[in-house]
Amino acid sequence: MSEELKEPGGKVRLYVGAALGEGARVVPDDGQAHYLLHVMRAKVGDRVGLFNGRDGEWLARIAEVAKRDCTLECERCTAPQAEVPDLWLVFAPIKKTPADYLTQKATELGVRALQPVLTRRTIVSRVNLDRMRANAVEAAEQSGRLSVPEVRDLQSFDKLLAAWPAVRRILFCDEAGEAPPIADALRAAPAGPWAIFTGPEGGFDPAERAALRALPFVTPVTLGRRILRADTAALSALSVWQAAKGDWR
Amino acid sequence: MSEELKEPGGKVRLYVGAALGEGARVVPDDGQAHYLLHVMRAKVGDRVGLFNGRDGEWLARIAEVAKRDCTLECERCTAPQAEVPDLWLVFAPIKKTPADYLTQKATELGVRALQPVLTRRTIVSRVNLDRMRANAVEAAEQSGRLSVPEVRDLQSFDKLLAAWPAVRRILFCDEAGEAPPIADALRAAPAGPWAIFTGPEGGFDPAERAALRALPFVTPVTLGRRILRADTAALSALSVWQAAKGDWR
Numbered sequence: 001m002s003e004e005l006k007e008p009g010g011k012v013r014l015y016v017g018a019a020l021g022e023g024a025r026v027v028p029d030d031g032q033a034h035y036l037l038h039v040m041r042a043k044v045g046d047r048v049g050l051f052n053g054r055d056g057e058w059l060a061r062i063a064e065v066a067k068r069d070c071t072l073e074c075e076r077c078t079a080p081q082a083e084v085p086d087l088w089l090v091f092a093p094i095k096k097t098p099a100d101y102l103t104q105k106a107t108e109l110g111v112r113a114l115q116p117v118l119t120r121r122t123i124v125s126r127v128n129l130d131r132m133r134a135n136a137v138e139a140a141e142q143s144g145r146l147s148v149p150e151v152r153d154l155q156s157f158d159k160l161l162a163a164w165p166a167v168r169r170i171l172f173c174d175e176a177g178e179a180p181p182i183a184d185a186l187r188a189a190p191a192g193p194w195a196i197f198t199g200p201e202g203g204f205d206p207a208e209r210a211a212l213r214a215l216p217f218v219t220p221v222t223l224g225r226r227i228l229r230a231d232t233a234a235l236s237a238l239s240v241w242q243a244a245k246g247d248w249r
Numbered sequence: 250m251s252e253e254l255k256e257p258g259g260k261v262r263l264y265v266g267a268a269l270g271e272g273a274r275v276v277p278d279d280g281q282a283h284y285l286l287h288v289m290r291a292k293v294g295d296r297v298g299l300f301n302g303r304d305g306e307w308l309a310r311i312a313e314v315a316k317r318d319c320t321l322e323c324e325r326c327t328a329p330q331a332e333v334p335d336l337w338l339v340f341a342p343i344k345k346t347p348a349d350y351l352t353q354k355a356t357e358l359g360v361r362a363l364q365p366v367l368t369r370r371t372i373v374s375r376v377n378l379d380r381m382r383a384n385a386v387e388a389a390e391q392s393g394r395l396s397v398p399e400v401r402d403l404q405s406f407d408k409l410l411a412a413w414p415a416v417r418r419i420l421f422c423d424e425a426g427e428a429p430p431i432a433d434a435l436r437a438a439p440a441g442p443w444a445i446f447t448g449p450e451g452g453f454d455p456a457e458r459a460a461l462r463a464l465p466f467v468t469p470v471t472l473g474r475r476i477l478r479a480d481t482a483a484l485s486a487l488s489v490w491q492a493a494k495g496d497w498r
Contacts, residue, residue: 010476101350104478105478105481105484108475108476108477108478108481109475109477109481109485110473110475142476142478143475143476143477144474144475144476145475181492181497181498182492182497183492183493183497183498184498222497223488223491223492223497224359224491224495224496224497225393225496226357226358226359226392226393226394227259227357227391227392227393228357228358228392229353229354229357229391232354232357232358232484235354235481235484235485235488236358236484236488236491237488239472239484239485239486239488239489240488240489240492242472242473242485243430243431243432243472243489243492244432246473247473247474248430248431248432248471248472248473249430249432249433
């Protein structure tokens with residue numbers, strides 16, 4: 001029997017690079033083909049969702065199956081293309097497992113770009129961008145997003161701030177000094193493009209804090225007095241931002 | 250040289266069962282002694298923080314060291330006892346790794362009690378309470394909390410709801426139907442004791458949703474239209490609650 005393939009979390013959706021449109025034929029990559037044919041045991045006639053970040057979501061039928069690959073054919077558009085709110089997450093790199101988790105959660109929480117930043121107190125100085133991108137694709141497929149967040153190359157704090165576009169406000173999660181509560185600060189702040197800045201374990205150093213606080217488009221905030229791990233702080237700030245300024249309203 | 254022991258995340262703090270007070274002597278358990286003596290290489294005269302959930306935080310000096318254990322002596326109280334806001338997290342059990350993560354993060358985010366609940370769609374029906382408690386202690390030590398969240402025994406959804414104290418409001422994260430945005434709903438809702446309810450993968454079933462929505466002290470909310478994993482939804486709701494009603498204000 002042909003059917004729409006489902007996993008416990010919802011229907012099967014694949015992120016592809018190819019253009020999508022009525023009758024368009026798409027060859028999934030090796031990993032996706034393996035997943036469809038050998039994990040999900042898909043057969044000709046089964047249906048999955050496809051998205052590419054540009055053409056909306058399409059219901060596609062498995063048209064041909066070989067031993068190691070298959071071809072999908074787009075049948076109809078099931079959702080028009082939509083974007084997540086214009087929110088970036090700028091974060092100091094963390095260890096592998098928390099980094100996997102952060103990428104996955106930030107994608108679910110609807111971030112548009114992930115920007116790792118090298119701060120003075122950053123201990124983890126290598127970032128596995130390929131791994132981050134793979135995690136972002138998987139989370140986008142499972143969360144129902146129609147786009148995958150952009151994973152940017154690691155940049156130094158100073159260079160990033162020097163080239164910062166003034167139109168994009170910065171929500172600076174400041175562990176060190178006095179800052180207004182995040183809910184109050186966001187209520188009073190304007191809409192538009194934003195970025196959340198979260199530091200490494202131990203926080204931004206005094207020079208970085210001063211540099212951020214000197215900029216007119218920076219909103220420093222506090223997430224209370226308990227010590228949050230770097231990934232917790234990032235996910236909390238993303239959640240509160242989505243509730244106050246994003247698409248959870 | 251004797252000193253205050255520090256880790257990258259902050260000073261060393263231990264949760265103990267014994268009473269704390271000036272001159273009180275405390276013998277840490279085997280795991281804590283191993284950590285102090287063999288991981289941190291502590292010596293007589295080094296100092297750590299102690300808390301027990303009742304007597305505030307105390308600076309304690311390592312008074313005696315043997316091969317496998319040591320004795321600490323309380324010197325002075327460094328913080329009066331304080332409680333986190335009166336917030337429970339009621340959640341459907343999830344797999345081991347996400348459960349570890351959820352316990353750790355919920356503790357950092359200042360939850361007072363963790364209540365696993367068996368819903369009709371719950372797939373994971375075993376909960377390792379000892380493991381949850383150990384994770385909660387570790388996260389409390391590292392987050393600067395003065396208490397450890399209570400980890401309750403697994404209960405069925407029906408029994409839990411039947412015995413629910415009407416004075417404690419329920420923030421019901423409803424993935425299925427129409428519900429007001431979480432920020433709006435919390436702004437309009439009263440203060441006081443709360444519990445956040447998050448369901449298993451696939452959400453609460455229709456009968457559970459109806460039961461929750463029929464209760465006068467339940468506030469159903471939405472966390473947007475993307476599909477959030479169970480642990481993401483819980484951490485997001487905790488964050489937004491702390492920002493709106495808790496101690497991040």
